[in-house]
Amino acid sequence: MDLEVVTDTGPTDAVWELAKELRRVSAEFAAATASVPGELLLGLRCLPDALGRRTFSRYDRVSRTLNIDLTVSRERFTGQTVAWQREELGRVLAERLAHAIATTSAPWPPASRAALRHATQSVLLSIGWLGGARAQARTLLDQGQPLDHVAEATGLDLAEVEDIYIATLTGNGST
Numbered sequence: 001m002d003l004e005v006v007t008d009t010g011p012t013d014a015v016w017e018l019a020k021e022l023r024r025v026s027a028e029f030a031a032a033t034a035s036v037p038g039e040l041l042l043g044l045r046c047l048p049d050a051l052g053r054r055t056f057s058r059y060d061r062v063s064r065t066l067n068i069d070l071t072v073s074r075e076r077f078t079g080q081t082v083a084w085q086r087e088e089l090g091r092v093l094a095e096r097l098a099h100a101i102a103t104t105s106a107p108w109p110p111a112s113r114a115a116l117r118h119a120t121q122s123v124l125l126s127i128g129w130l131g132g133a134r135a136q137a138r139t140l141l142d143q144g145q146p147l148d149h150v151a152e153a154t155g156l157d158l159a160e161v162e163d164i165y166i167a168t169l170t171g172n173g174s175t
Helices: 015-024 026-032 082-103 110-126 133-142 147-154 158-170
Strands: 002-007 039-047 056-060 065-073
Touching: 002 015, 002 026, 015 026, 015 039, 015 082, 026 110, 056 082, 065 082, 082 110, 082 133, 133 147, 133 158, 147 158
Parallel strands: 002 039, 039 065
Antiparallel strands: 056 065
């Protein structure tokens, strides 16, 4: 399956740069999903909340294209580090792709869906979009590790670890 990544985001966040990172591994994704016909078209957007634009996905049977239009909040992304944006975009993208692959009307057998899930995880891990310091912090916090230990083990500031901890307690996994 071919991978095409597009974005129309501006300079207030790193999504445009991150889209380029994802484009660089499109051949790796295509090789890992060669048995799956069609194309995965990812649109990455970072827009103001006031626009009300929501993420959506759909499968076009004629063109055999799975379209995923992923929108993240400009208010949340502006001012964050590139590392934070990379991990947050990776987490959100992995969740959306997993959902789309599982629920799409595409005529893919279970083996093709499994190949897509595996390729998604592998590619996102290979470019550091998954499994980074914030993901490690969530894992350690889930294990009941003290906040200061988590900060030391991951190299994150204690304040950021506290924010992640609060997000896990409130059920808001977006931090």
